[in-house]
Amino acid sequence: MATDTSQAAARVVVVGAGPVGLFLAGELRLGGADVVVLERLRTPTTESRASTLHARTVELFDCRGLLDALGDPPREPRGHFGGVPMDLTMPGPYSGQWKVPQTRTEELLQDWATALGADIRRGWEVRELSPHDGREDGHVEITADTPDGVRRLRAAYVVACDGEDSTVRRLTGAAFPGAPAGRELLRADIAGIDIPNRRFERREHGLAIAARMPGGVTRVMVHVFGRPARRRTGPPAFTEVLDAWRQVTGEDLGAGRPVWLNAFGDANQQLERYRHGRVLFAGDAAHRQMPSGGQALNLGLQDAANLGWKLAAVARGRSPQGLLDTYDDERREVGRRVLANIRAQALLLLGGPEVEAARTLLAELIAAGPARDHLAAMITGLDVRYPTGGGAHPLLGARLPLSALPTPDGLVEVAMSLRDGRGLLIVSDSARAELRWLGKVWSDRVTSVAVRPDAAEPLHGAEGLLVRPDGHVAWAGSDPWAATAAFRHWFGRPDPGL
Ligand SMILES: Cc1cc2nc3c(=O)[nH]c(=O)nc-3n(C[C@H](O)[C@H](O)[C@H](O)COP(=O)(O)OP(=O)(O)OC[C@H]3O[C@@H](n4cnc5c(N)ncnc54)[C@H](O)[C@@H]3O)c2cc1C
Incomplete structure (x- = not known):
């Protein structure tokens, strides 16, 4: 089997065409790198997943001219911290949560990256990786199963954007410390039911959430207090969701038809390093977290915005490799902080009666003002400030407001x-x-x-x-x-x- 080495010197291979891989591919192309994206799915997923873009992500999209194509999606100022209601309004043009289905975000980013010249190859599943760290001819060799059999290609750098069960993470043996899921929320999109909307309704036996979505489907989420997360190899059975819902609310949803079933736990893990020589990690491949308040997707997209221009400059020989270490330093610290707030939210959200006092106190702090401002800035990603080494200017390290x-x-x-x-x-x-x-x-x-x-x-x-x-x-x-x-x-x- 021949190895495709054409243009390998400046080539970056991105593994995974999820939202993070696609945004990164576009960013790399803007920086002038030669980009190949390898994606195992032959067609984009139709799974309903994240539905929220936060203010900082929307600002980044504006900085790339992506907002017109996004149209005018609904905006929701009401957010929460661990289920405690909180207004997410922030100064700036893109306040509130932008409700955009992840499928639409991926479509938008795929069109953009393709128009910029990214080579997106679907049906390519990466299964082996061999980094060669030679000073002169350092490269990574990648082996993938493709629709035309096994193929090998060579790249100067590889970025793993292959999601929470990252193959690249396993192949490189990168340490991924943290806590596995202890508790979980069951989720189902159900057609043919008519129940009241519920925002984080805490009842004696558990937590119930219900929201009517466009198209007549209702999304329900349920957690039975004290019930541990199960080891899963696929989505929960519909009967499992029905039983949990009945136990918590007393309602029977059995007349409905499940459109999508899913369970997500409160696992909280982060790579010790986002850079392993010529292999880098971004998005869920670098950090696994409960998707509380829509932060998972936004954190990953902002990883891509930080990495793309740096890696393009290094791959083109304009900047030394050390620039990539700033990606690791900056984004690992942001990730650590976001994962910590998600851990706190998981405790408040999935804890039983023992967390009521903490929830009441938090609600009082949020109502008082400064605590709300602090949490809203963190959740929207607007408070990120990277270390710049000295200087007292108020904007140093912060994002420049879009004026x-x-x-x-x-x-x-x-x-x-x-x-x-x-x-x-x-x-x-x-x-x-x-x-x-x-x-x-x-x-x-x-x-x-x-x-x-x-x-x-x-x-x-x-x-x-x-x-x-x-x-x-x-x-x-x-x-x-x-x-x-x-x-x-x-x-x-x-x-x-x-
Ligand atoms: C079922 C589910 C429900 C979710 N719900 C929410 C939610 O409600 N709110 C929220 O904020 N977030 C949610 N998330 C999280 C959110 O979807 C992720 O944070 C986001 O998708 C991360 O993007 P990513 O590009 O890093 O990874 P992914 O979107 O997982 O993309 C990874 C891509 O890599 C591909 N891939 C994997 N292995 C290989 C390989 N070996 N070779 C080639 N390609 C490969 C996959 O096919 C996939 O397309 C959910 C995630 C899941 C899985």
Whole structure:
């Protein structure tokens, strides 16, 4: 069997065409990498899964021009923390939960990545991986079962986006510590029933949730207090859901027809490292968590936004491999924090009468204000701040709010300026010449925008801001030497031809 080595030097293979793999593929293409996505399913899944996009993910989609295609989905400001109701309204244009079925998100991302030139191969199931870490010719060899038999191909880097039961994780033997599922929620989409909607209704014997969805199907979720999670190799039987529902609510849903059955537990595991040499992990392959409050999908999509531009720069030889370690540092810490809040939510949600006092106290804290603001910022992903090494500027490490920048030629939208996946240098029109010159030196990978000195509010007192392609502020200040170091660190050495 021959190995396909064509263009292997700059090629990135993404394993898995779920939402994270598809978003990553598009990001890699924007950064100029050659991308092949291998997906074992021959056609996209029709399974109803996550239905929520949070504000930070919607901002990222805006920065890639994906919002028009998303249309005008319903927005729901009401969220919860472990079943304790909470308003998720946040400052900014994309407040609230955007209700978009995961199938639609995947379709959108697949169209986008394909249009950008990603090569998505369906029916390819990866089953072997051999990393070769040679200094000069480092690569990874991948073996997959395909519709045309076993195929082998070579890549400079592999990213595992192959979901919670990741094959790549198993093949690399990556340590995945944490807790397996102790409790679980049974879930069923049922046609032909008419029951009242229930938001986290806690009854004597358990928790019941019911929501009528468009199309006349009702989604029910149920947990019997104290009942441990079962070892499962497939979805629960409909009778199991019916029995649990009857036990908790006294209602019989037997006249209904199950459209989709599913059980999800409170497992909480995270890779010790997201980077193993030339193999990286993103999305559910890197972290397994209960999908509480829709955070699982959003966490993974934001992994992709952090990794794509860095890996493209490294694969193209523009940046040293060390840039990939910043992905591991930054996203593992964000993941650790999100998994911790999900663990806390699982306790509050699935715990029995013993958690009532903690729930009451939390409800009081949420009503008081600052606790709500803190939790809403965390759940929406708007509070993520990456370490940048020094400096006290209020935006350092944070995402740049999506405002319109006042320039001598009119308003320039931040989201529009990030659309092509490049970095962004924002300087005051009166900034020292050296700062503006840096924008010229890195002009092949950074867009420069000069704002009017009389309207330099977006700079918060700095002469310039350097923004990464994922929208996070990497440098803010006035010192050209510090700015040069930040340019080099995040964007590599400038092209000598410029
Ligand atoms: C049944 C279910 C219900 C869920 N419900 C919710 C919810 O209500 N709310 C919420 O926020 N989240 C929910 N989630 C979680 C959410 O769907 C995930 O967080 C999200 O899909 C993660 O995206 P991903 O791309 O990392 O992984 P996935 O979406 O799992 O995609 C992984 C892809 O890799 C492919 N793959 C796997 N192995 C291989 C291989 N060896 N070779 C090639 N391809 C491979 C798979 O076919 C799949 O397409 C649910 C998940 C599941 C499984």
